[in-house]
Structures are given as C-alpha cells and as structure tokens.
Amino acid sequence: MLVKLNTENIVAVLIFLFFFVYPVLVDAYSVMNLAYFLSMVFLSLSLSLIWGYCGIFSFGQAVFFGISGYFYAVFTLNSGITTLTPLGLILGVLIGGVIAWILGYFMFYGGVNDVFVGLITLCLTLVLETFMGQTAGDQWMIGQVNLGGFNGINSIPSLQIGSFILTGNSFYYFVLLILLAVFIFLKWFEFSKLGIAVVAIRENRERTKLLGYNVPFIQSLVFAMGGALASLSGIFYVLWGNYITPSAFGLASATIPVVLVAAGGRKNVTAALLFTVLYYWFSQTLSASGSEYALIILGLVLIVAILFVPNGLIASLFHAGDQLFFREHSKSLLRKKGAKTL
Amino acid sequence: MEDLLYQFMNNFAFLILSAIGLAVIFGMMKIINLAHGEFIMLGAYIATLATKAGIPLLLSILLSVVGVGIFGLIVDRLIISRLYGRTLDSVVVTWGVSLVMQQGILILFGPSLETLSTPLGSISIGGSDYSLYRILLFVTAIVLLILLYLLFTKTTFGLHSRAAMQNAEIARSMGVNTNRIYSFTFSIGAALAGLTGALYAPTMAVSPTFGGGFLMPSFVTVIVGGANPLIGPSLSGGVLGVVSTGLDATWGTFFGRLGLLVVAILVIRIMPLGFSGLVEKLSVRKSRG
Numbered sequence: 001m002l003v004k005l006n007t008e009n010i011v012a013v014l015i016f017l018f019f020f021v022y023p024v025l026v027d028a029y030s031v032m033n034l035a036y037f038l039s040m041v042f043l044s045l046s047l048s049l050i051w052g053y054c055g056i057f058s059f060g061q062a063v064f065f066g067i068s069g070y071f072y073a074v075f076t077l078n079s080g081i082t083t084l085t086p087l088g089l090i091l092g093v094l095i096g097g098v099i100a101w102i103l104g105y106f107m108f109y110g111g112v113n114d115v116f117v118g119l120i121t122l123c124l125t126l127v128l129e130t131f132m133g134q135t136a137g138d139q140w141m142i143g144q145v146n147l148g149g150f151n152g153i154n155s156i157p158s159l160q161i162g163s164f165i166l167t168g169n170s171f172y173y174f175v176l177l178i179l180l181a182v183f184i185f186l187k188w189f190e191f192s193k194l195g196i197a198v199v200a201i202r203e204n205r206e207r208t209k210l211l212g213y214n215v216p217f218i219q220s221l222v223f224a225m226g227g228a229l230a231s232l233s234g235i236f237y238v239l240w241g242n243y244i245t246p247s248a249f250g251l252a253s254a255t256i257p258v259v260l261v262a263a264g265g266r267k268n269v270t271a272a273l274l275f276t277v278l279y280y281w282f283s284q285t286l287s288a289s290g291s292e293y294a295l296i297i298l299g300l301v302l303i304v305a306i307l308f309v310p311n312g313l314i315a316s317l318f319h320a321g322d323q324l325f326f327r328e329h330s331k332s333l334l335r336k337k338g339a340k341t342l
Numbered sequence: 343m344e345d346l347l348y349q350f351m352n353n354f355a356f357l358i359l360s361a362i363g364l365a366v367i368f369g370m371m372k373i374i375n376l377a378h379g380e381f382i383m384l385g386a387y388i389a390t391l392a393t394k395a396g397i398p399l400l401l402s403i404l405l406s407v408v409g410v411g412i413f414g415l416i417v418d419r420l421i422i423s424r425l426y427g428r429t430l431d432s433v434v435v436t437w438g439v440s441l442v443m444q445q446g447i448l449i450l451f452g453p454s455l456e457t458l459s460t461p462l463g464s465i466s467i468g469g470s471d472y473s474l475y476r477i478l479l480f481v482t483a484i485v486l487l488i489l490l491y492l493l494f495t496k497t498t499f500g501l502h503s504r505a506a507m508q509n510a511e512i513a514r515s516m517g518v519n520t521n522r523i524y525s526f527t528f529s530i531g532a533a534l535a536g537l538t539g540a541l542y543a544p545t546m547a548v549s550p551t552f553g554g555g556f557l558m559p560s561f562v563t564v565i566v567g568g569a570n571p572l573i574g575p576s577l578s579g580g581v582l583g584v585v586s587t588g589l590d591a592t593w594g595t596f597f598g599r600l601g602l603l604v605v606a607i608l609v610i611r612i613m614p615l616g617f618s619g620l621v622e623k624l625s626v627r628k629s630r631g
Contacts, residue, residue, distance in 0.1 A: 057430055110611055115374070115429055119565045120610050126558050127603040134596050251557070255376070255437055262434040293449075299441030306435045307424055 100227020265315020414532020
C-alpha cells in the first residue's frame with residue numbers, strides 16, 4: 001500500500017497518536033468514556049465499508065450489533081468460565097458475519113438493491129427490537145440466562161485473557177489496538193484488488209457485472225464483513241458497560257450510524273471515525289451540561305451539513321486541506337478521479 | 343365475527359391513515375420522510391391545544407390539517423426543495439428535522455398534554471360495544487383514499503404530478519413546473535400527516551414521542567405497497583390489516599406487530615416494487631393481450 005501524504009492521512013496519524021497518549025492526560029472516567037466512543041466507531045466503520053465503499057445502504061447494522069451483544073452475554077453467562085470470554089468475542093463476531101452473509105445472500109442474489117435494502121434492514125431492526133422487548137418472563141430463558149425484555153441483561157462478565165481481566169485502561173488499549181488494526185485494514189482494502197471491484201460496484205453495478213465480476217457474491221461478502229464489524233462494536237459495547245438492553249439497537253440507535261457516516265463523509269473512513277468520536281463527545285458534553293437545546297443543535301448541524309456540504313463535513317475539510325497544503329498533489333489526484341468526483 | 347370485522351376496520355384505518363402522508367411524499371418525490379411521525383405529532387398538538395382553547399373538535403382537526411400543511415410547505419421551501427431526487431440524503435436531513443421538532447415541542451409544551459376524551463361514545467351490536475369514533479376513522483380512511491384518487495386522476499394538478507412522477511425531465515420540457523408540484527405534494531403529505539395526528543389525538547396520550555407509534559406501521563405499509571401512493575397503501579393496508587387482525591386475535595398484539603414486519607420482509611424479497619409493482623406488471627401483461 002502506498003501511504004500518501006495528504007490531510008486525511010496526517011489527521012489519521014495524529015488522531016491515533018492522541019488516542020494512545022490520552023489516558024496519560026486525563027482521569028480514568030474520561031478514558032472509559034472514550035472507550036465507549038471508540039466502541040461505537042466500529043459501528044460507523046461497518047456502515048462506511050458497506051455504504052461508502054460498496055454503495056449498499058443499510059439501516060440494519062444495529063441488528064448485528066444487538067445479536068452479537070446478546071450472544072456474548074448468553075454465551076459467557078452460561079459457560080460461567082471467565083477464561084472462555086475471548087471465545088465468546090470471536091464466536092460473536094463470526095456469528096454476526098454469518099448472519100449478515102445469509103441476509104446478504106437472500107437480498108443480493110434475489111436482486112434486491114438500493115433503497116429496498118435500506119427498507120428491509122429497517123424492518124429487521126424493528127423486528128429484533130420488538131422481539132427482544134417482549135422477552136421478559138421465565139419462558140424466555142436461554143440456559144440460565146433470562147433475556148429480560150426491556151431491562152435486558154445485566155452483569156455480563158468482562159473480557160479475560162488468561163488470568164488478566166480487561167477493565168479500565170487495559171480495556172481502552174485493547175479496543176484502540178483493534179480499532180487501529182481494523183482502520184489500517186480498511187485503508188488497505190480500499191485499494192486492494194477486491195476493494196477496487198467493490199468501489200466499481202458502488203459506481204456502476206451493471207457495468208461491473210458486464211466486466212465479469214460476480215456482483216452478488218462481492219456484495220454479500222462485503223455485507224458480511226460489515227456485519228462482523230458491527231458485531232465487534234456490539235460486543236465492545238457490552239464489555240464496556242457490562243449490560244445490554246433492546247434500546248441499544250432500537251430505531252434511534254439504528255439511525256445514528258447512518259446519520260454520522262453521511263454527515264462526516266461516507267466514502268472516507270477517517271471522516272467516519274473522527275465524526276463519530278466528535279458526535280458522541282459533543283452530545284455527551286451537551287447532555288451533561290443539562291442543556292435541553294442539545295438535540296436541537298444536533299439536528300440543525302445535520303441539516304446544515306447535508307444541505308451545504310453533501311460530501312460530508314469532515315471529508316470536505318480534508319479536501320480543503322489538500323487544496324491548501326498539497327495543491328499540486330490534490331490536483332493530479334483530482335484529474336485522475338475527475339470522472340468520479342465531478 | 344363482528345369483533346373481528348371491527349378489529350380489521352380499526353387496523354386498516356390505522357395503517358392507511360398513518361401511511362398515507364408518507365406514501366404520497368415517497369411515491370411522488372422519492373423522499374423518505376423520517377420526520378413523518380413528528381408531523382403527525384404536530385397535528386395532534388394543534389388539535390389538542392385548539393380543542394382545549396374551546397374550538398369545536400371538527401374545526402380543530404381542520405386547523406391542524408392547514409397548520410401542518412403550511413409547516414410542511416415551509417420545511418419544503420427551506421430544506422427539502424434542495425434535495426429533490428436525493429433519496430438517501432433526505433433520510434439524514436428529515437431525521438435532523440424530527441430531532442429538532444421533537445425536542446422543540448418538549449421545550450415548548452413539556453413532556454405531555456392532557457388527553458382529550460374520545461368523542462361520540464359507542465354503539466352496541468350483538469351484545470358488544472363498539473366505539474363510534476373508531477368506526478368513523480375507518481370511514482374517513484376510505485373517503486380519504488377516494489378523495490386522493492379523484493385528486494390524482496381528475497385534476498390538472500394530478501395529471502401534472504403523475505407526469506412528474508413518471509419522467510420528471512420530459513414533464514419539465516412539456517412546461518410542467520415540477521418544483522412547484524413537488525412543493526405542493528410535500529405540503530399535501532404533511533397536511534395528511536397532520537390530519538392523522540389530529541384524528542388520533544383523542545384516542546391516545548399526546549406527548550412529544552406521539553409520532554413514534556405511527557412510524558413502524560407507516561413504513562411497513564409503504565414498503566409493502568410500493569411506489570404508487572394510491573394503489574399501494576390501499577392494497578397493503580387491506581392485506582396487512584387482515585394479517586395483523588388474524589394474528590392479534592389468535593396470538594396477541596405482539597405477534598400482530600411481528601407478523602406485519604415478517605410480511606414486509608417477504609414482500610420485498612418476492613416483489614421488491616410492492617403491490618404497486620405487481621399491479622403494474624399485471625396491467626402491462628393485460629394490455630399486451
């Protein structure tokens with residue numbers, strides 16, 4: 001992979017450097033807050049991958065988030081052996097990926113595309129939330145675990161590797177390292193052989209098919225990868241708070257990643273990362289300040305962002321930075337991508 | 343039997359009334375209005391507050407139709423008119439609108455309003471009581487569908503809007519001002535949402551999250567119905583009404599709701615264009631002989 005010197009990559013390096021030194025600068029509470037924000041970044045990245053790279057619009061990332069979160073809870077609470085928790089994490093991610101693949105198989109091989117994928121996944125989100133919401137009562141036990149309806153599941157064990165329990169700073173660094181790995185993978189993937197085919201599908205599905213690519217196969221594969229990433233997010237969320245409730249993947253939670261990725265810049269993973277962290281930080285600071293105008297400001301920001309910078313707030317800033325500091329470079333890039341961007 | 347019929351009328355009216363505004367906007371403009379629930383909520387607020395102020399209920403309902411219609415027009419002129427044809431961006435923007443509206447109402451009027459009592463009382467058929475108001479809602483839903491049918495088939499506006507829906511470019515080159523049609527359509531969709539809110543305001547608790555209960559049924563009805571704002575909702579309202587009534591009666595409301603969603607997923611899988619697509623295909627086949 002060729003690392004280019006442009007605003008986006010510099011910002012990405014700076015962000016990760018900042019994340020790595022962050023626990024030194026602040027107290028434990030702020031570190032755990034950031035760990036939560038970073039867990040939610042995986043959800044945005046999963047959508048960035050399938051929507052930004054492949055053009056599959058999904059409302060259903062929260063479904064995989066929820067399924068894997070519940071799976072991890074049920075698995076670890078039933079096994080009762082804390083050293084098995086890493087297995088719960090791995091299996092949860094795999095199951096999320098497989099379910100996404102099955103769903104993708106039915107949709108993409110059946111010729112369901114564009115906005116209809118969004119609508120199907122929206123329905124699935126609603127099904128799952130409705131279903132989990134009514135699982136209060138003794139008939140909804142899996143092994144020894146009660147699914148708990150709207151109250152969800154509590155006191156889910158933290159991740160334990162050997163005899164080392166990941167909490168506080170160690171959990172934070174664990175999430176951060178995996179985030180870094182996923183981030184580098186996504187940056188590499190964009191320009192890999194498969195990644196270029198994926199972008200081709202986004203730009204023109206029909207043409208890609210005529211060039212001999214198996215479009216439904218690639219779409220299902222990318223959708224499965226997105227599902228696995230969303231699952232990772234769900235399990236990290238569970239590990240962070242040791243609880244999960246159906247509202248974690250309700251309609252509002254399902255919409256937030258869409259909004260974040262669209263407003264940040266959907267074709268750009270750094271933008272999705274940065275905007276997600278900024279959003280959660282901003283909304284938490286506002287709600288902690290007790291201001292009832294927080295949601296109004298948030299809504300207005302989203303409206304203005306889409307109206308005036310349709311390519312995404314952060315992505316447009318990156319572009320402006322390129323123009324300012326790397327003028328020649330960005331010009332040649334523009335010429336290369338001319339047909340796409342203009 | 344009367345019980346089932348009454349339940350069906352109830353479900354059908356709820357599905358049609360909650361979906362019709364969304365269906366008009368989505369079908370005509372390809373805009374997905376996530377603020378639909380909040381438009382309904384606004385209608386309920388206007389109707390409730392007006393009735394509290396001593397205005398007769400019928401007049402307050404009219405007031406909220408006009409009020410939300412005008413509000414829709416303002417939202418369209420300020421925001422939506424810049425997004426014609428950008429379906430996915432409209433999702434994000436209207437979600438922003440819904441956030442602002444919900445929180446705005448919460449700040450202005452607090453967490454809930456005193457609910458109006460359901461008017462008209464009930465009638466007794468075969469030993470069981472049925473709310474007359476709810477039967478009237480069913481009649482209203484039917485009348486609304488007929489009125490919309492007349493609007494879209496018998497007026498110049500209807501002709502122009504159908505032309506804009508089929509091919510906006512050609513409609514424009516024939517001298518149809520498509521932007522004005524879209525504005526008007528959005529305003530009608532909003533007014534219909536306002537009507538729904540006003541009609542249901544006396545039957546449930548009015549709060550800033552009032553619209554939330556309408557969102558799921560309305561989306562499912564529009565998904566199953568497809569793009570056509572008339573054929574779609576009427577057919578899918580009928581089918582989904584039967585499904586949810588049947589499931590409600592046998593297994594309870596939860597399975598009724600779940601059944602709706604499962605039907606929606608199956609329908610998209612089998613016919614991605616919904617009932618409208620099916621009807622279109624059949625009529626094409628028929629005309630080819």
